[in-house]
Amino acid sequence: MSFEIIKLSEKDAFSASEIEKLCFSHPWSENTLASEMESRFSDFFGAFDGEKLAGYIGGRTIAGETEIFNVAVSPEYRRKGIGRKLIEKFIEASKEKETQVIFLEVRASNLPAINLYEGAGFVFCGIRKDYYDDPKENAILMRLAFDGTQEFEEWDDD
Numbered sequence: 001m002s003f004e005i006i007k008l009s010e011k012d013a014f015s016a017s018e019i020e021k022l023c024f025s026h027p028w029s030e031n032t033l034a035s036e037m038e039s040r041f042s043d044f045f046g047a048f049d050g051e052k053l054a055g056y057i058g059g060r061t062i063a064g065e066t067e068i069f070n071v072a073v074s075p076e077y078r079r080k081g082i083g084r085k086l087i088e089k090f091i092e093a094s095k096e097k098e099t100q101v102i103f104l105e106v107r108a109s110n111l112p113a114i115n116l117y118e119g120a121g122f123v124f125c126g127i128r129k130d131y132y133d134d135p136k137e138n139a140i141l142m143r144l145a146f147d148g149t150q151e152f153e154e155w156d157d158d
């Protein structure tokens with residue numbers, strides 16, 4: 001199966017919101033997605049199977065720091081390398097914006113996502129206790145730095 005990775009705009013907000021509903025207990029709405037997609041600080045990319053959006057990634061870069069909001073792939077399209085392609089594209093675009101560091105949060109039990117991020121070079125950098133609801137769960141913070149500090153990061157699990 002071949003996929004095309006394309007920059008998304010607010011016209012794709014509905015399709016992205018449908019993927020959100022399949023993936024998260026608190027999905028972003030079409031309106032929220034559309035307004036983030038319109039922002040000049042944001043970058044959203046989608047993986048398309050023909051006309052169909054199979055997965056997407058979105059985040060925001062301000063003053064040299066990038067935050068990834070979400071990466072989500074429809075269940076039927078998982079384990080085909082789409083998540084990896086999306087994150088690689090997002091990292092490339094962030095570098096073009098001269099970001100110094102990319103941050104993200106992920107549920108502590110979300111091993112597929114944690115593996116994906118580690119594979120892309122992210123390292124653990126902290127915990128937010130009880131950050132998520134439904135179910136209540138800690139968030140793990142991860143970062144990917146381009147300023148030469150990445151290799152010095154260490155995971156402290158206190």
Ligand SMILES: CC(C)(COP(=O)(O)OP(=O)(O)OC[C@H]1O[C@@H](n2cnc3c(N)ncnc32)[C@H](O)[C@@H]1OP(=O)(O)O)[C@@H](O)C(=O)NCCC(=O)NCCS
Pocket residue numbers: 023024070071072073074077078079080081082083084085105106107110111112113115116117119
């Ligand atoms: C996490 C997610 C985006 C991965 O997307 P995907 O397209 O299936 O991932 P890929 O096929 O590109 O896999 C890339 C790597 O991710 C990891 N991975 C993906 N799915 C995994 C799974 N079920 N179990 C363990 N590792 C997994 C592996 O390291 C994999 O590399 P490998 O294939 O060489 O083993 C997808 O599972 C998803 O949408 N989950 C629900 C939404 C979500 O939790 N998003 C993250 C929010 S922070």
